[in-house]
């Protein structure tokens with residue numbers, strides 16, 4: 404039976420490519436998507452709020468969540484834990500609503516193992532030079548952390564083939580439009596499949 408579960412959309416890509424910027428711009432327009440707030444052991448940046456940007460938690464608490472299977476996926480990224488609370492995602496999808504994750508690459512690949520029917524979008528920089536420029540210009544990382552994030556970025560870009568879509572973040576508005584088109588097209592696809600399935604069932608009853 405084809406159920407009416409929501410669709411899980413996963414936006415991923417290297418640090419500094421603009422995932423957060425694009426996601427925020429998308430959410431100003433796409434009210435039908437539900438954003439899953441992650442937990443992290445990273446300290447809040449200026450202006451970040453607990454329960455809005457992240458659930459900021461101590462290392463021991465996140466380790467307990469991992470141990471008890473409360474995270475759908477998690478990763479240690481540049482010396483901090485990041486993870487997606489499982490209950491929120493599963494409950495929201497079950498209610499028929501779409502869930503949107505914005506996470507790094509290791510985590511996205513874990514989600515793919517559990518939710519092969521999810522939709523995986525890789526946000527790609529116009530160039531590596533521009534990627535570095537964006538991380539540096541954001542001004543939130545030390546020189547050493549910029550270096551680490553760029554090293555991670557090169558490995559992350561190699562995983563791009565595992566994704567369903569690649570969106571170049573040249574301009575934020577363009578990237579948002581492309582993601583909106585992906586969301587729409589995935590809904591059309593699933594409606595078409597559901598219709599075909601109904602037809603098969605009906606012909607079987609005759």
Ligand SMILES: Nc1ncnc2c1ncn2[C@@H]1O[C@H](COP(=O)(O)OP(=O)(O)OP(=O)(O)O)[C@@H](O)[C@H]1O
Nearest residue numbers: 417418419420421422423424537541572573574575
């Ligand atoms: N299309 C764009 N053109 C120019 N600058 C951009 C664009 N998108 C994002 N930026 C800038 O790049 C910097 C990094 O963006 P952002 O913090 O959204 O990246 P991120 O992928 O979420 O990073 P991280 O993974 O480290 O959290 C920010 O200063 C943001 O304003």
Ligand SMILES: Nc1nc2c(ncn2[C@@H]2O[C@H](COP(=O)(O)O)[C@@H](O)[C@H]2O)c(=O)[nH]1
Nearest residue numbers: 418441477478480485486487505506507510
């Ligand atoms: N695997 C996961 N990665 C996550 C999650 N939430 C955010 N992130 C990613 O971590 C890096 C660093 O984020 P920052 O806020 O410290 O710059 C970035 O790529 C995020 O997308 C998560 O739940 N799981």
